Amino acid sequence: MNRQLNFILILCYFILNTGSTFAQTNKNNNTTFIKAGKLFDSENGKILSDYIVKIERNRITEVGKNISIPAGANIIDLSDFTVMPGLIDGHTHLMTLDNLNDDQPMAGKLLFEGDALRVLRGSKRAKSWLETGFTTVRDLGDSGPFLDVALKRAINEGTVVGPRMFVSGPIIISEGGQVAGLMNKYRTVISDEYTIVRSVDDAINSVRVHVNNGADIIKICANNSPNNTSLTIDEMKAIVKMAHRYGKKVTAHATTNLAVWEAVTAGVDGIEHGYQISDTTLVLMAKKAVVLVPTDISEPLFHKLYDIIDFKWDREKNMKRAKGRYKDRLQRAIKAGVTIVTGSDNYLDLEMPQGEAAKNILIAYEEEGMKPLDILKSSTYLSAKFMGKENEFGVLKEGTFADIIAVKGDIEKDFSNAIYDVVFVMKNGKVYVEKE
Ligand SMILES: [Zn+2]
Structure with a gap:
């Protein structure tokens, strides 16, 4: 097969395939909402209460208290835990x-x-x-x-x-x-x-x-x-x-x-x-x-x-x-x-x-x-x-990668136990650890 033709075929496949992936994404609702009982604001070193983190595909698109969650949305309920950047x-x-x-x-x-x-x-x-x-x-x-x-x-x-x-x-x-x-x-x-x-x-x-x-x-x-x-x-x-x-x-x-x-x-x-x-x-x-x-x-x-x-x-x-x-x-x-x-x-x-x-x-x-x-x-x-990456990770805000963890227990008063009690790990929007 000549190389130019090969390239065009690959390009067509990529375009078609990308199109179908997007369609599938919309159908499967690739938006997730994390309910955070407590949320660590890493930039200011503060704990906030009852926040919601909205994730689309692999990135955080919104963090706030009054985010409306549509019916049927994917929800990860971490209300009992402290949610923080990975x-x-x-x-x-x-x-x-x-x-x-x-x-x-x-x-x-x-x-x-x-x-x-x-x-x-x-x-x-x-x-x-x-x-x-x-x-x-x-x-x-x-x-x-x-x-x-x-x-x-x-x-x-x-x-x-x-x-x-x-x-x-x-x-x-x-x-x-x-x-x-x-x-x-x-x-x-x-x-x-x-x-x-x-x-x-x-x-x-x-x-x-x-x-x-x-x-x-x-x-x-x-x-x-x-x-x-x-x-x-x-x-x-x-x-x-x-x-x-x-x-x-x-x-x-x-x-x-x-x-x-x-x-x-x-x-x-x-x-x-x-x-x-x-x-x-x-x-x-x-x-x-x-x-x-x-x-x-x-x-x-x-x-x-x-x-x-x-x-x-x-x-x-x-x-x-x-x-x-x-x-x-x-x-x-x-x-x-x-x-x-x-x-x-x-x-x-x-x-x-x-x-x-x-x-x-x-x-x-x-x-x-x-x-x-x-x-x-x-x-x-x-x-x-x-690392020059504070707009990519290390903080939960709009635009950063969805690198998110949650711990059980009191992170301020019982740090050494809570930091080891990791109940949830997400990297790049994908969940790797999810415990009851
Ligand atoms: Zn070393």
Whole structure:
């Protein structure tokens, strides 16, 4: 068949088929009304009562109190629950799950797992995030050679079930990556996992490579912990300049105060972890509107982790010390006016669905003194805003995708239980979880 004829036939089929789909849509009434007993206004961090959300196909078309519902309409009655935008986990590694008792998990991943098995396993984990109420994740590397882009495509086309993915591709990093103790002769394997930068020119080109391969955001390591090396400020500046030229944000893994300060000076948009940030650096972050993604651990997860590694030494004291540091840093950041974006960084096998383990990050913030509605705002509206997507998700308003969840219980007074009692999950207008 000649190619032109083929094209015309395909075009005709598309037009006819689209026409019939619309007709069917109207006949089947593709409009749904959600009755929300309580509704979380994520932009303003408030709970509203007795609201209705109107959804047409995959988008919200109206949110309000006095919306008339025509007879025979599709109604989802969530009057007994709190309805909110789907949660966003701002720091995931869907393609990685480390066994806590494995001395060299990186070797296992790079040398024995392989890309195909890795992405298949990642797809199962992706589903666990969606089922617990995360309708979007920001996946920040540890995902082999753009396997995150492949998984994102598979989810978007409906091949596998998972949250919306906003992906970085491999982490852009200096020599050695985050692989500690590897013999020099095997170093080429590191390039399977990371994009290694050895100069400013490399830095510039690395961004082009990532943009061409479908990265939504650029993730760098300002310091390579556990390795004791780092990118230079000039390399980071070159990355930021190129990324911004292509409309992409840059977020930096940075644990020490020096690494945070250098990354912020170079112009990054976000800081991941930031365990040791000083007050002076926090002031600089606030001034430059750089967000902080604190990837802390909740007390229940600490216990789980210590159980698995059979940690016998004074666990209460160790946990209290770690939590004290997390809390101090988080409270100082909030006081300095730094925007908090939530992110679990959960890549450890804690013997539960990984999405559920990831959700513990929200409990961790509450333990560290954040108010429930502030945590929810960070995990919805502010996370979406950091991605430049606040008109697409993270908020329930006209025009956004119908990414909606509902929880049972008192979200303000009993946050840690209610946030786990998810009774309803909808993504892009499709229901994935609906419990009585
Ligand atoms: Zn991480």
